[in-house]
Amino acid sequence: MKVLVVGSGGREDALAWRLSIDPEVETVATCPGNIGTERWGRNIETDPETAAATFRPDLVVIGPETPLADGLADRLRAAGFRVFGPGAFGARIEASKVWSKQLMVRHGIPTARAEICENLEGAANALANWKTFPVVVKADGLAAGKGVTVARDAQEARKALSEIFLEKRFGAAGRKVVIEEFLIGREASVLALTDGERLYILPAAEDHKAVFNGDAGPNTGGMGAVAPTPVVDAALLKKVEERVLRPLLEALKAEAAAEKITDDAAAYRGVIYAGLMVSPSGDPFVVEFNCRFGDPETQAVLPLVNGSLAYAMKTAAEGRMDAATLGVRPGAAACVILASGGYPGSFEKGKAISGWTPEAALPDGQQVFVSGVEKRNGDIVTSGGRVIAAVGIDRDLDSALAKANALASVISFEGAHHRTDIGRRAS
Ligand code: AMP
Ligand code: GLY
Numbered sequence: 001m002k003v004l005v006v007g008s009g010g011r012e013d014a015l016a017w018r019l020s021i022d023p024e025v026e027t028v029a030t031c032p033g034n035i036g037t038e039r040w041g042r043n044i045e046t047d048p049e050t051a052a053a054t055f056r057p058d059l060v061v062i063g064p065e066t067p068l069a070d071g072l073a074d075r076l077r078a079a080g081f082r083v084f085g086p087g088a089f090g091a092r093i094e095a096s097k098v099w100s101k102q103l104m105v106r107h108g109i110p111t112a113r114a115e116i117c118e119n120l121e122g123a124a125n126a127l128a129n130w131k132t133f134p135v136v137v138k139a140d141g142l143a144a145g146k147g148v149t150v151a152r153d154a155q156e157a158r159k160a161l162s163e164i165f166l167e168k169r170f171g172a173a174g175r176k177v178v179i180e181e182f183l184i185g186r187e188a189s190v191l192a193l194t195d196g197e198r199l200y201i202l203p204a205a206e207d208h209k210a211v212f213n214g215d216a217g218p219n220t221g222g223m224g225a226v227a228p229t230p231v232v233d234a235a236l237l238k239k240v241e242e243r244v245l246r247p248l249l250e251a252l253k254a255e256a257a258a259e260k261i262t263d264d265a266a267a268y269r270g271v272i273y274a275g276l277m278v279s280p281s282g283d284p285f286v287v288e289f290n291c292r293f294g295d296p297e298t299q300a301v302l303p304l305v306n307g308s309l310a311y312a313m314k315t316a317a318e319g320r321m322d323a324a325t326l327g328v329r330p331g332a333a334a335c336v337i338l339a340s341g342g343y344p345g346s347f348e349k350g351k352a353i354s355g356w357t358p359e360a361a362l363p364d365g366q367q368v369f370v371s372g373v374e375k376r377n378g379d380i381v382t383s384g385g386r387v388i389a390a391v392g393i394d395r396d397l398d399s400a401l402a403k404a405n406a407l408a409s410v411i412s413f414e415g416a417h418h419r420t421d422i423g424r425r426a427s
Contacts (some may be wrong), residue, residue, distance in 0.1 A: 001310055004055055005030045006048045006072070006085075007063030010337075010371035010389045011295035015061055016040040017289055017369070018302040022310040028235070029055050036370025045410040048072060052081055059084060059314045062270075063290050064140060074265055080177035082317035083269070086291050089261050090252060090268040093289040097141045097147075098176045100158045100289050107251035109244055111286040112136070114180035120165040126179050127157050134182040139164050141173025145221050150182060183277040185244045186425070189297045190240050190274045192263040193269070193323060196252070196267040197317040199245055200323035203304050204232035205297040206423070211344055212389050220387055224336045224404075224422035226397060230279055230330075238355075240284050244274050269316050273297075298397070299335040299369045299389045304328050332397040334404040336422050337371070337392045341415020343385035348415070351382045355411040365400075366407050367391040382413055390418075397423055 001024050005016045020028045020040035031051035033043030044051040048067065052060055060076055062085030063070055071088035091097050104111040116125035117378035127135070147170055151157035157179070164174040189207055193200040206229035211217040232240070249268065256266030268297040273290035293301075302309070307325035315322040338349035349372075356368055357380055369391060372384020388411055391392035392403025401423045408418050 001314065002027045002029075002055065002309055004044075004048075004052055004057035004060045005033075005063060005348065006060065006067060008032050008034050009063065010036075010369045010386065011293050011298040012063040013037050013369040013371075014286050014299045014302050014389075015292050015293065016062060017367070018305065019061070019310050022308055024308045024310045029057070034370050035358055035373050035375055036368070038072070048075065049075060049079070051116060052076055052079070052093065055162055058082060059310060059317060061085065061313060063292060065091065065290065067093050067302045068270075068291050069142060070073065073270070077264065078244045084313040084317045085270040086268045087265050089256060089265050090270070091291040093248070093252075093272075094291040095142055096140055097138050097178050099287070101178050101180075103251050104286060107247055107254070107421070109251065109286055110284065111245050112180040112183050113224045115177050116176060118176050120161060123161045123165065123177055123179060124158070127154055130154065130157075130179070132181060133391055136180045136182055137161060137164070138178040138180065138292050139170045139174040139177065140176040141170065143170045143173050145169075145219070147173060148219070183279070183287065185277040185285070186277045187230050187287065188231045188278055189225075189294050190232065190237070190245075190276060191293060191297065191301060192245055192272045192274075193312055193316055194272055195269050195319050196249060196323035197319075198323070200239065200312060200321065200326060201237060201241060201245070201248070202301050203228040203328055204237060205229055205294065205301050206231055207294065207297055208419060208422055210258060211339070213419050218344055220339070222294070222296045222337065223339065223419045224334070225294075225296045225300040226303060226334045226401070226423040227297065230397070236278065236282060236284065240274060240276065244276070244286055245272060245286055250271060267319060269319065295371075295388055296335045296337055299391055300333040303333045303367065303391060303393045304331070313352040316411045331393065331395045332400040333391060333393045334397065334400040334423050335369075336408040336409055336418050337386050338408055338418045340382055340385050340387055341417065347385055349381070349383050350376065351413040351415060353380045353382060353387070353411065353413045356380075356388065362407070365367055367393070367404050368407070368411075387413070387416070
């Protein structure tokens with residue numbers, strides 16, 4: 001099978017790597033890819049539709065949410081390609097937090113109590129009657145992970161609302177907001193492959209969004225992840241399947257029917273990412289749905305998946321998912337992100353990286369995935385906020401963490417920082 005991966009981050013590097021070692025895959029190409037994905041096959045530096053037309057893949061796997069929300073999967077399907085990734089309709093679970101919340105409420109999927117507001121006045125009124133703090137304010141649309149504010153009091157919430165409605169910080173993504181109850185518990189990310197009917201649930205992961213050790217500092221795209229997370233045991237995973245994932249598939253079908261969206265455009269073929277808060281009593285509540293693999297969760301989850309991921313994805317794309325060859329290897333994986341100085345605020349790029357090159361051979365159980373690295377005048381330099389994921393895979397979480405941390409500690413560049421407490425939250 002020839003596979004085209006769309007995207008250019010660490011998640012896509014992990015996908016391209018995993019697909020390149022897949023028993024069913026002959027060739028992988030990534031569009032546009034990065035200096036990491038070139039290790040697994042060629043990069044095609046053009047738009048995804050042109051890349052598909054020239055490369056003629058048997059399967060296209062779309063990584064990021066923006067092209068999914070823009071209907072790339074629909075367009076590629078219309079052009080005759082098998083695509084793993086939902087169409088614009090399914091991608092709404094991530095692209096509109098308002099729609100997603102309404103869907104959860106209508107279909108009884110457990111989530112935080114919320115109010116939806118379409119202007120500053122309505123939001124101010126909702127807030128005036130709000131009784132419990134902190135309160136969470138979320139811009140409706142895609143905001144590169146920056147649209148959520150956990151406000152300690154009404155004043156902070158009002159500031160977030162004025163940034164959204166008056167300063168228009170998120171543009172059209174901030175035309176509406178969700179104001180919701182702050183949930184207490186432990187976060188976990190559950191990713192499932194689906195063809196809209198069948199589900200294959202991957203090992204649950206735990207992201208670490210805050211920039212500094214001890215979950216201090218502002219939120220980032222994710223500073224590290226572990227899988228499987230001790231937060232989610234088999235009993236909880238069953239609850240997630242029964243209360244969240246299956247109801248979501250049913251809800252999507254019902255909503256599509258109500259909107260008279262045709263089968264092809266409605267069918268959800270791709271990954272469902274359920275961002276969960278697990279309550280102290282062990283019940284899952286949905287914090288967010290995403291329509292794609294998580295970053296950096298993917299870098300920790302995929303090394304644990306045995307069998308033919310490509311075959312499961314291809315059959316999912318055809319609406320007849322067969323995940324029978326898939327399995328989970330025993331043990332655990334951990335991923336530590338090295339980030340640029342200043343990230344998630346402003347940062348400089350172009351810092352020379354030492355301790356790793358794309359040609360470097362790594363010992364068994366260690367892997368590097370590339371988020372923001374490029375070659376400039378022959379040097380390997382940083383080109384993004386998140387730069388490199390150092391991954392460790394071993395028989396248990398402690399050993400996997402030791403390998404990831406050891407790898408992270410030998411890679412350096414000016415201003416580099418990483419958390420040293422990934423996977424160390426008290427359980
Ligand atoms: P989101 O983009 O919706 O995942 O929100 C980003 C982060 O904000 C989440 O990963 C949580 O850490 C936090 N968050 C969002 N909504 C809530 C909530 N209702 N209760 C507690 N924390 C939340
Ligand atoms: N790791 C969070 C996300 O991918 O949205």
